[in-house]
Amino acid sequence: MDPVLLQLGRRNLGDQDGRLELHRADLTDPNWTNLLAGRSIDAVLTTMALHWLTADQLVRLYRQLADLLPEGALFLNGDHMAYAVAEPTLQRLAMTMKAEREKVFSRDGKEDYQQWWTALEQVSATLPEPERRPFQERRRVLGERRIDTRRAGYTMHLTALRDAGFAEAGQIWGYFENRVLMAVR
Ligand SMILES: C[S@@+](CC[C@H](N)C(=O)[O-])C[C@H]1O[C@@H](n2cnc3c(N)ncnc32)[C@H](O)[C@@H]1O
Numbered sequence: 001m002d003p004v005l006l007q008l009g010r011r012n013l014g015d016q017d018g019r020l021e022l023h024r025a026d027l028t029d030p031n032w033t034n035l036l037a038g039r040s041i042d043a044v045l046t047t048m049a050l051h052w053l054t055a056d057q058l059v060r061l062y063r064q065l066a067d068l069l070p071e072g073a074l075f076l077n078g079d080h081m082a083y084a085v086a087e088p089t090l091q092r093l094a095m096t097m098k099a100e101r102e103k104v105f106s107r108d109g110k111e112d113y114q115q116w117w118t119a120l121e122q123v124s125a126t127l128p129e130p131e132r133r134p135f136q137e138r139r140r141v142l143g144e145r146r147i148d149t150r151r152a153g154y155t156m157h158l159t160a161l162r163d164a165g166f167a168e169a170g171q172i173w174g175y176f177e178n179r180v181l182m183a184v185r
Contacts, residue, residue: 001025002141003133003138003141004124004134006134007131027049027053027057027061028057030060032064041068041069041070043069043075046077046079047077048078048079048080050077050079051080054150055150058156062161063163063164063165065164066165071185072185073184074183074184075185076180076182078178078181079179081157081181083177085153094176094177154171157169157181166184169184
């Protein structure tokens with residue numbers, strides 16, 4: 001949905017000789033699947049995006065994906081998926097490890113999420129007007145955005161996938177709350 005990331009994608013990847021199309025969609029819009037216009041889907045891959053969705057939006061999205069995907073097809077989600085409130089020790093450990101990792105990153109001089117965006121914003125100021133528009137649009141969209149801090153945790157993802165009709169679902173990689181979850185339709 002992010003206009004700046006879509007612009008970066010178009011500039012860096014082009015259309016891969018007609019094999020790649022980028023579309024803008026809001027996954028919380030119940031009608032987003034209309035843009036697929038009846039095309040068949042072989043697999044779904046998402047990274048670092050679904051943590052923006054509330055539990056009810058996630059339940060609806062997983063039901064939509066279960067309707068779109070044929071039996072045996074894969075769904076892969078790499079994202080933060082939190083421990084449950086009833087697992088305070090694991091939550092604390094995850095927070096400690098995250099803070100430790102951030103210290104190492106900053107000691108090694110690596111950019112964090114915010115620094116990356118700040119640097120990109122600075123570059124955008126030097127671009128011609130049409131290429132600055134996605135940055136203006138992004139600021140407008142983010143300004144309107146209200147974040148629900150009660151995000152869906154890991155067990156919620158698993159339950160929602162199974163409820164939607166996925167036959168199998170589980171973590172295939174993880175570092176505390178950063179996980180890759182795979183489900184088979
Ligand atoms: C941290 S970026 C991750 C971008 C990319 N997937 C990656 O892993 O590098 C989060 C992405 O989630 C997208 N996103 C958040 N909420 C969304 C929604 N409701 N519908 C569609 N995309 C959404 C944002 O537009 C943004 O592209």
